Amino acid sequence: xxxxxxxxxxxxxxxxxxxxxxxxxxxxxxxxxxxxxxxxxxxxxxxxxxxxxxxxxxxxxxxxxxxxxxxxxxxxxxxxxxxxxxxxxxxxxxxxxxxxxxxxxxxxxxxxxxxxxxxxxxxxxxxxxxxxxxxxxxxxxxxxxxxxxxxxxxxxxxxxxxxxxxxxxxxxxxxxxxxxxxxxxxxxxxxxxxxxxxxxxxxxxxxxxxxxxxxxxxxxxxxxxxxxxxxxxxxxxxxxxxxxxxxx
Amino acid sequence: xxxxxxxxxxxxxxxxxxxxxxxxxxxxxxxxxxxxxxxxxxxxxxxxxxxxxxxxxxxxxxxxxxxxxxxxxxxxxxxxxxxxxxxxxxxxxxxxxxxxxxxxxxxxxxxxxxxxxxxxxxxxxxxxxxxxxxxxxxxxxxxxxxxxxxxxxxxxxxxxxxxxxxxxxxxxxxxxxxxxxxxxxxxxxxxxxxxxxxxxxxxxxxxxxxxxxxxxxxxxxxxxxxxxxxxxxxxxxxxxxxxxxxxx
Numbered sequence: 001x002x003x004x005x006x007x008x009x010x011x012x013x014x015x016x017x018x019x020x021x022x023x024x025x026x027x028x029x030x031x032x033x034x035x036x037x038x039x040x041x042x043x044x045x046x047x048x049x050x051x052x053x054x055x056x057x058x059x060x061x062x063x064x065x066x067x068x069x070x071x072x073x074x075x076x077x078x079x080x081x082x083x084x085x086x087x088x089x090x091x092x093x094x095x096x097x098x099x100x101x102x103x104x105x106x107x108x109x110x111x112x113x114x115x116x117x118x119x120x121x122x123x124x125x126x127x128x129x130x131x132x133x134x135x136x137x138x139x140x141x142x143x144x145x146x147x148x149x150x151x152x153x154x155x156x157x158x159x160x161x162x163x164x165x166x167x168x169x170x171x172x173x174x175x176x177x178x179x180x181x182x183x184x185x186x187x188x189x190x191x192x193x194x195x196x197x198x199x200x201x202x203x204x205x206x207x208x209x210x211x212x213x214x215x216x217x218x219x220x221x222x223x224x225x226x227x228x229x230x231x232x233x234x235x236x237x238x239x240x241x242x243x244x245x246x247x248x
Numbered sequence: 249x250x251x252x253x254x255x256x257x258x259x260x261x262x263x264x265x266x267x268x269x270x271x272x273x274x275x276x277x278x279x280x281x282x283x284x285x286x287x288x289x290x291x292x293x294x295x296x297x298x299x300x301x302x303x304x305x306x307x308x309x310x311x312x313x314x315x316x317x318x319x320x321x322x323x324x325x326x327x328x329x330x331x332x333x334x335x336x337x338x339x340x341x342x343x344x345x346x347x348x349x350x351x352x353x354x355x356x357x358x359x360x361x362x363x364x365x366x367x368x369x370x371x372x373x374x375x376x377x378x379x380x381x382x383x384x385x386x387x388x389x390x391x392x393x394x395x396x397x398x399x400x401x402x403x404x405x406x407x408x409x410x411x412x413x414x415x416x417x418x419x420x421x422x423x424x425x426x427x428x429x430x431x432x433x434x435x436x437x438x439x440x441x442x443x444x445x446x447x448x449x450x451x452x453x454x455x456x457x458x459x460x461x462x463x464x465x466x467x468x469x470x471x472x473x474x475x476x477x478x479x480x481x482x483x484x485x486x487x488x489x490x491x492x493x494x495x496x
Contacts, residue, residue, distance in 0.1 A: 242488075
């Protein structure tokens with residue numbers, strides 16, 4: 001069944017108000033009519049099986065038939081803090097990271113980030129990533145759309161204390177043959193805890209950055225013995241979180 | 249250190265003959281000269297620390313200083329059989345699959361593959377993927393370049409018996425909440441065995457295909473409760489293989 005995220009306030013009792021973009025998708029793209037069944041999501045983790053009742057040009061309503069807790073969210077709350085890479089790789093990570101279950105996507109400029117977002121353009125870039133993430137969330141049966149934020153490196157450091165576990169992807173660890181740290185962190189996670197994954201740009205992190213974070217309790221980890229590209233490391237990490245916590 | 253794959257016959261005693269593309273990269277791209285140190289790979293799993301001795305216009309030689317077994321290969325031999333997706337996603341999977349450690353990359357047309365490679369064009373497409381995989385292997389510190397082959401669906405089915413374990417990515421399993429099968433397969437793997445991962449195109453596999461393979465011993469698996477895109481599923485599977493066998 002087709003899935004649509006709706007603002008939370010769209011749901012009143014057993015009726016959901018459908019916004020213009022959803023109405024357009026149902027009526028014009030899918031050419032469906034009242035009676036069409038779909039899944040609506042309020043972004044809090046609930047999903048609603050619903051049926052279209054009215055379909056006007058720019059608005060519509062649906063009747064909720066069943067309300068249930070979604071079972072497609074990772075059992076831990078995962079934030080990916082990703083240092084801005086070159087080109088459009090950030091979009092790949094936004095999309096795949098959503099499919100793989102991340103809950104928050106923080107973009108920041110690390111010391112070796114070649115690309116920079118200027119303050120004026122950043123909101124537009126965040127908005128574009130947010131749109132990619134919403135589409136990916138609908139496609140992948142997520143019950144929550146991850147939130148994208150552009151943050152300063154200082155904020156990242158300051159927020160470390162609010163997490164239960166913090167992992168830094170650090171390729172020096174891979175080169176030195178360190179292998180156990182990441183699995184040790186994942187095995188200690190309990191449902192509901194907050195995990196932060198910090199992944200660097202093409203040139204990796206500066207040692208001073210890694211030191212600043214490890215002093216606050218972050219763990220530098222290798223994701224296997226191979227050297228992964230900047231955009232591959234977050235996908236490895238998220239797949240491993242899913243494997244360790246959902247399949248094992 | 250920069251890494252280059254050389255044909256096996258380039259190594260004679262302690263001398264390696266450098267082909268034109270490597271000479272071009274060292275002399276023209278990097279602007280290096282005799283004395284430059286690098287790692288040469290013969291594609292069998294050995295790596296050679298070496299120093300440039302001569303650098304002509306189209307050829308050169310290097311002296312091997314140290315020869316060692318690489319430690320960057322997955323402990324099991326992994327073949328990814330990937331049903332042709334739309335567009336250029338196949339290139340993403342070739343590149344990321346190499347970074348994540350696959351050894352063989354088989355491309356085939358499944359029943360729901362919208363894209364088709366005609367017999368005339370296939371060799372050129374395979375050659376292009378092979379080039380992407382060689383570059384990815386050098387960048388990711390692999391000791392082996394995965395081999396790309398375009399095979400017929402019939403061949404895939406016939407080859408299943410030659411593997412120790414065969415996993416089919418099957419999203420119907422994800423929708424039904426099946427979660428344990430993949431981890432059960434991975435936990436039973438011993439070093440050196442042969443694992444085949446079969447991943448479908450955008451529309452997934454036809455039930456008849458899955459039945460044909462499971463009758464021969466393949467295991468249909470979910471990669472977590474979310475629905476992954478065709479190009480994301482192989483990356484999840486390979487990351488999980490690495491996590492289960494290399495980090496645990």
